[in-house]
Amino acid sequence: MPRILKAQLKTVKEKNDRLNPDSAWVTQNRKKLMSQINNTVSEDKPRFRFDYVWQAINIFVPGRLAYSVVRPTAIFILVGAIATSGWIASVGATQNCLPGEVCYGVKLAAEKTQELVTSVAGAKDQQAQMHLEFATRRAKEVKKVVENKEDDAPQRAAEAMVKLEKSIQTANEVIKEVVETEPEKIVEVVKGMQETAKDINQTLTAAAEQGGKDVDVAGTKQIVKDSSLDIVQTVVQKNKDDSGVVSDEDAKTIVKTQIDVAMQDTGDMKSKAEDTVKVLETAPVTSNNLPSDVVVSVSSTILISTSSIQVVVSSTTPIVLPTSTIKDVLGDVSKQAIAQGQESQKTLEEAKVLVEGNHLLEAISKVKDATQAAEQAERTVVEVKKAVDAVNSGVLNNTPIPATTTTIKTEIK
Amino acid sequence: MKDVINEKLLLYKVRIKRDPEAYGLLYDLYVKKIYRFIFFKISSREEAEDLTSEVFLKAWNYLVENSEQEIRSFASFIYRIARNLVVDFYRERAKRLPESSLDAVVETLAVEEAGGEHRLMISGEVEKIMKTLKKMKLEYQEAVLLHYIEELSAGEVARILGKSQINVRVTLHRALKKLKELLEKNRIE
Numbered sequence: 001m002p003r004i005l006k007a008q009l010k011t012v013k014e015k016n017d018r019l020n021p022d023s024a025w026v027t028q029n030r031k032k033l034m035s036q037i038n039n040t041v042s043e044d045k046p047r048f049r050f051d052y053v054w055q056a057i058n059i060f061v062p063g064r065l066a067y068s069v070v071r072p073t074a075i076f077i078l079v080g081a082i083a084t085s086g087w088i089a090s091v092g093a094t095q096n097c098l099p100g101e102v103c104y105g106v107k108l109a110a111e112k113t114q115e116l117v118t119s120v121a122g123a124k125d126q127q128a129q130m131h132l133e134f135a136t137r138r139a140k141e142v143k144k145v146v147e148n149k150e151d152d153a154p155q156r157a158a159e160a161m162v163k164l165e166k167s168i169q170t171a172n173e174v175i176k177e178v179v180e181t182e183p184e185k186i187v188e189v190v191k192g193m194q195e196t197a198k199d200i201n202q203t204l205t206a207a208a209e210q211g212g213k214d215v216d217v218a219g220t221k222q223i224v225k226d227s228s229l230d231i232v233q234t235v236v237q238k239n240k241d242d243s244g245v246v247s248d249e250d251a252k253t254i255v256k257t258q259i260d261v262a263m264q265d266t267g268d269m270k271s272k273a274e275d276t277v278k279v280l281e282t283a284p285v286t287s288n289n290l291p292s293d294v295v296v297s298v299s300s301t302i303l304i305s306t307s308s309i310q311v312v313v314s315s316t317t318p319i320v321l322p323t324s325t326i327k328d329v330l331g332d333v334s335k336q337a338i339a340q341g342q343e344s345q346k347t348l349e350e351a352k353v354l355v356e357g358n359h360l361l362e363a364i365s366k367v368k369d370a371t372q373a374a375e376q377a378e379r380t381v382v383e384v385k386k387a388v389d390a391v392n393s394g395v396l397n398n399t400p401i402p403a404t405t406t407t408i409k410t411e412i413k
Numbered sequence: 414m415k416d417v418i419n420e421k422l423l424l425y426k427v428r429i430k431r432d433p434e435a436y437g438l439l440y441d442l443y444v445k446k447i448y449r450f451i452f453f454k455i456s457s458r459e460e461a462e463d464l465t466s467e468v469f470l471k472a473w474n475y476l477v478e479n480s481e482q483e484i485r486s487f488a489s490f491i492y493r494i495a496r497n498l499v500v501d502f503y504r505e506r507a508k509r510l511p512e513s514s515l516d517a518v519v520e521t522l523a524v525e526e527a528g529g530e531h532r533l534m535i536s537g538e539v540e541k542i543m544k545t546l547k548k549m550k551l552e553y554q555e556a557v558l559l560h561y562i563e564e565l566s567a568g569e570v571a572r573i574l575g576k577s578q579i580n581v582r583v584t585l586h587r588a589l590k591k592l593k594e595l596l597e598k599n600r601i602e
Contacts, residue, residue: 002589002593005542005589005592005593005596006561006589008538008539008542009542009557009561009562010561010562010564011539012539012542012543012562013445013449013562013563015539019449019452019453020445020448020449021444021445021448021449021452021461021462021465022458025462026444026445026448029444029462029465029466029469030437030440030441030444032466033437033440033466033469033470033473034433034437036470037433037436037470037473038433040473040474040477041431041433041477
């Protein structure tokens with residue numbers, strides 16, 4: 001009976017027309033309803049919300065399973081994904097931030113976090129690699145800041161360079177720890193350091209060429225070079241004291257690389273000095289038709305010597321010299337720099353011979369001497385170039401040259 | 414299963430995209446069921462039509478204005494609206510009959526409904542069943558109507574009536590037993 005009763009109940013809606021609505025009314029009411037709801041639909045589509053994703057999933061997942069298992073799991077996964085991707089996206093978005101920008105702090109904070117995590121969980125060689133990477137980033141920032149040519153570019157570049165120097169110094173300290181604690185990894189780490197130093201120097205040189213006289217990268221370049229050389233010396237000394245830390249072949253390779261880098265830098269400096277001399281030789285300047293004289297601010301003793309004039313100046317007071325004299329002096333200074341470059345190259349060649357004879361520490365000492373001399377000469381070339389640019393622009397434009405801020409600190413005899 | 418997914422998809426389109434066409438399809442699926450549910454309680458064709466229209470309009474407004482609210486089943490959602498509107502309908506009637514209390518009016522209406530089966534043009538076994546069903550208490554009527562006549566699952570009936578599934582199963586069992594007893598009693602008489 002119950003089964004028959006149930007079957008009869010099922011058929012009630014089909015067998016009893018009175019229970020069902022009039023089909024004409026159904027159609028008419030549909031039209032009316034559509035008209036009413038169409039009036040309530042605005043042009044603006046609803047904005048996306050996170051729970052829409054859940055509602056979409058719920059279409060295909062059975063209700064109970066969805067609510068008891070899939071939903072908590074999905075929420076867990078999505079929250080995790082959003083948190084992770086949010087962090088990655090935020091930090092990723094700051095990668096192009098430069099000093100002076102608001103987001104630059106976020107970039108540095110992300111690096112600090114990375115530094116903290118690596119200091120707890122990472123090996124020393126990884127820490128060193130990380131600090132070298134940070135230093136490379138700072139160098140690229142200097143270049144980008146200069147390329148953007150904003151008014152405060154020199155200050156922003158200086159800010160990045162201070163941080164670059166700090167990263168290099170930290171890397172230096174960590175690498176020295178690697179030498180003591182994980183000597184088996186030292187060759188790879190030192191090679192990484194040398195490569196980084198080379199890249200940074202190239203980047204900073206390019207930045208200085210674009211930035212002109214206001215962007216001074218010489219000091220930072222020197223710190224990077226010295227740091228690299230210091231590490232090489234530490235490794236070679238360690239190898240000598242504690243034989244077998246690195247193979248002789250590896251030690252030689254590291255020192256040779258350092259010599260090659262110094263040779264390259266010296267060659268570059270010489271080329272610049274030679275270019276300056278050529279510019280001076282072709283400049284259409286005579287002492288009689290100059291529009292004005294050039295004011296040179298001298299802050300240390302300088303001996304100015306030409307074939308016709310010999311002046312010794314020892315003053316911090318700006319002095320006025322005829323442009324033709326300045327031109328001659330600058331030419332002489334450049335030639336001195338070229339001579340210094342040649343001397344450094346000679347010293348480096350001697351270092352190469354010492355390496356072949358396995359006198360690595362002596363070779364490094366030579367590299368240091370050559371590097372310091374070349375660096376000093378390069379500073380001189382940079383200053384001379386600034387002065388040459390000032391003289392040329394004044395003469396070619398036929399306008400009075402404003403007092404230059406050129407300061408020649410090197411003592412030239 | 415396919416129908417369930419289709420219905421959920423339509424509901425999703427209505428809520429997220431405010432798609433009137435999707436709502437039109439949901440209307441096609443449910444208009445007869447809702448009408449039958451209301452008509453069974455009110456027994457007046459015109460009033461059942463008005464209330465059915467109102468149910469669908471209210472449902473649309475709720476869906477688009479509360480898209481963050483969770484709606485597991487469109488069936489239980491629309492039946493609940495229909496049920497509430499029927500209650501409102503009775504309240505309105507009570508106001509129009511101030512001498513009587515609401516309970517009295519509802520009771521009166523229940524009696525009227527019980528005696529109003531003459532409005533249903535039914536015949537044979539079905540006629541007897543419907544007449545008998547109308548004589549049962551409201552709780553049994555609703556459970557039998559939704560589960561056996563409209564073929565909704567016990568879970569959906571539970572959500573519409575605001576009861577637990579076990580409670581609904583017990584009610585259905587008792588209602589069917591009672592219906593059977595009454596039908597047998599009528600047969601003897």
